[in-house]
Amino acid sequence: MDALASFVAQLLNGLAGASSLFLVAAGLSLIFGVTRIVNFAHGSFYMVGIYVAYSAVAWIGEGPGYWPALLVAAVAVGIVGALVEILLLRRIYHAPELFQLLATFALVLVIKDAALWLWGPEELLGPRAPGLRGSVAILGRQFPAYDLFLIVVGPLVLGLLWLLLTRTRFGTLVRAATQDREMVGALGVNQAWLFTAVFALGAMLAGLGGALQLPREPATLELDLHTIGAAFVVVVVGGMGSIPGAYVAALLIAELKAICIWLGVVEIAGVAISFSKLTLVVEFVVMAVVLVVRPWGLLGRPQAAPRQGGAIEAPLRAPDSLAKAATAALVLALVALPAISSQSPYVVVLAVDILIAVLFATSLHFIMGPAGMHSFGHAAYFGLGAYGAAILLKATGAPMLAVLAAAPLVAAAGAVVVGWFSVRLSGVYLAMLTLAFAQIAWAIVYQWDAFTGGSNGLTGVWPPEWLADKRAYYALTLALVLAGVFVLRRILHAPFGYAMRAARDSVLRADAIGIDVKRVQWVAFVIAGLFAGLAGALFAFSKGSISPESLHVGKSVDGLVMVLLGGIQTLAGPVVGAALFTWLHDTVARSTEYWRAMLGGIILILVLLFPQGVAGFARQVVYGRRDARSER
């Protein structure tokens, strides 16, 4: 009886958690549905919401002013959201798909440092809510009164949003835009203001979600990234653009977490299993299962064929003499680099990191650009390669070059599994499934102390004596990265590459001319995984150690940023983006205390100046006139 009561009480906890989760996710789902922006800064809005609420309560004073203060915070965040949309995002709607992600990534950096500057480094625990300070006895347990309030707020907001979306003209427009935004524009609706309104509403919901957490958790600078992952999962599991779906998904995930905690440590067949440790990854497991079984989420509908704002990508062209000459010059410069820079040995150290980033970004671009599959979990293969190398080296003691050859195969094996599931999906669902698998892989590596070293990772992964000199290692890295980039490029110009691009541009037509689309995509996935694994193995030996960061979502996001920064529609894009981002990061982090804000600011400027990416812009400048002439 007591066990049952404690189980029921845990379900109540889950309900409270679901409300918190739903409030953040609902706004994201709206924004996602209408504008198709992967709003990476949504977690930042949530964080700002709780910080502003803290200050507003301190300013207005506790007591009756508490509740208005929370609303003030929500509205303030909504205004910030509107400003972001008007000043930034509106200018880049016509950039290639996903490019807005880069802008919101930069915003995360800027907002984080702004919050640090405004509110300081210490966490800020807000006062309890007046009237709901204490607890209520339920089933012989003390249950916080505020949690009961939250349990009501979630469905209440759900109901209000439902009314807004189904009973008002604004709601009709939002739903129409979610299905087909061009058509809405064609019917005379001012899209710009619709987008602004939706973005502001979404941001306001995030701000409200944050503000309502004030009595439950302190405002900290980590909240943004801690929130964004779970919010995305909820949106996708529920089905993109479906608000009731988001609530169902939030409920499912929150209840599963509560049950895992309720189970605690359970002995099954003599083995003690700690279910509470599962809470690390439970939302991603749910997402993987749901997407495999229901590719459009629980309550979602198949996506309409996306009609993008960006220009259709031009076919790849073979490099002309100018491009060949430039490439040859670059390669010569890279070969000569150790000799030129013998006075400043750090140049070679940084160059090794840049080269590895180039290979990683190029392999990601290979499936993102020409194959049209956006992978949000590409770090998984990088990490598998790195861990594969470290474990093979330590377990077998094989020579390093053998390990370097074998490690990418580990990554490719991972890509075989993930790819098989992923190519059955498309668009953002595919992206999120790759993310789910990557996070599951990360959680396993993070937990498996005996095999992967757990959260500490593995150390002592150094190359042999003859490569100990950084210049020698640079030479090896340069050779392998050049070979990798060349092979990936070569594949794109081979018949297989044409098949990939055909499959991206039109699945139906590709299928009709006899291309086995799924198989082509699957193979592309594995090839990209293989080369990301090679980059990972090179990384492990260059650092002498490897840790779970190497396959964390942060690394995947870095890859996306590099590809988008360089320009997703050019083959040089990932190379330029990776080099630029790595170099910028290194330089900016050293030169100023608020380096995150500065890095974010630089990326924002680049985003506004070069919506085609840096390499895309360069290409336009060099070839634009010729293109125009040939079109005539």
Place this chain on the structure above:
Amino acid sequence: MSRLPFRKLCTAAAAAAFVAIATPAASQGTIRIGEINSYKAQPAFLEPYKKGMQLAVDEINASGGVNGKQLELITRDDNANPGDAVRLAEELVSREKVDVLTGSFLSHIGLALTDFAKQKKVFFLAGEPLTDKIVWQNGNRYTFRLRPSTYMQVAMLMPETAALKKKRWAIVYPNYEYGQSAAATFKQLLKAAQPDVEIVAEQAPPLGKIDAGATVQALAAAKPDAIFSALFGADLSKFVREGNTRGLFKGREVVSLLTGEPEYLDPLKDEAPNGWLVTGYPWYAIQTPEHKAFVAAYRKAFNDHPRLGSVVGYSSIKSLAAGMKKAKSTETEKMIAAFSGLQVDTPFGKITYRPEDHQSTMGGYVGRTKNDGGKGVMVDFRYVDGAKVLPPGAEAKKLRPAD
């Protein structure tokens, strides 16, 4: 636009970039200390830490420096990423030509730098990271560590914990190396002191993402007599607030690692619990002359009170300076020899770097928490010398790989 200017522009930009990364910044006649830390990821601890280092550098330089040279501190932010940390270490060694390395907060970064020090034969003083492995399983001759390790922190609490004579324990810890090894050490030491204890519940929430309500309730459901917690930061705040609301701590003893550190106790404000047995740093009540002098100097320099991070930063620099003075050099081998058995005066009193396992004997304060008018403080505390809670040198040496 014609093509040529664009290419020229590219060349110019590349040249500028090259110059920017290639400019060496060496200056003669100073001792250069390279420091790497996760400043932006852990600002609450590391901002006071940086101030502590600055204070020590200023004091030493004002009194004539070390071996006739001024100290120069070069700090780097590793973005909480071990790969970045290793790159920055290479930068500090190869470009900035630093004489020694110090720093790191997170355990995995500390371990990556420990291994780097061994590979590149550089002297490394790990200031803050708590993992036992830095001086034991993964220890090497190039690495020394200042702060008491996870093992030591748990061991400090053990006499009072065993004296509670509680049988049924529930434990909660963040799910990564620090929390796991804290929990393992706690179980091991408590069972040795009190063979009849029983662990009735164990919760390992993800770091920074505790689901506090559910966790508190799960612990309460097991009806423990006492609770051991290794939570800190935002997790601790959430846990304490939910525990207070749900009456988890009523009539139960709580033993909690690190909770008395101002970094974690201050933010709790009026939620601060009463009577928890904790390790920490009661800067407001330590009456030793060396500590009073430190607080006065710190206040004068920064118009703020010190945190534990300040003591760690300050003592790191003081240790390095003392080692250099003893070695009469900054050469790696001489520094290693000097640090073996090196004695340093710190705000916590005299500490010794043990020759057997390179761990300093810096200790910590153990006491009870008290909610003093809406503000958490530590009372009834005592200083536990690190030497008293470390395994004997010969035994510790066996935990290390042979040099």
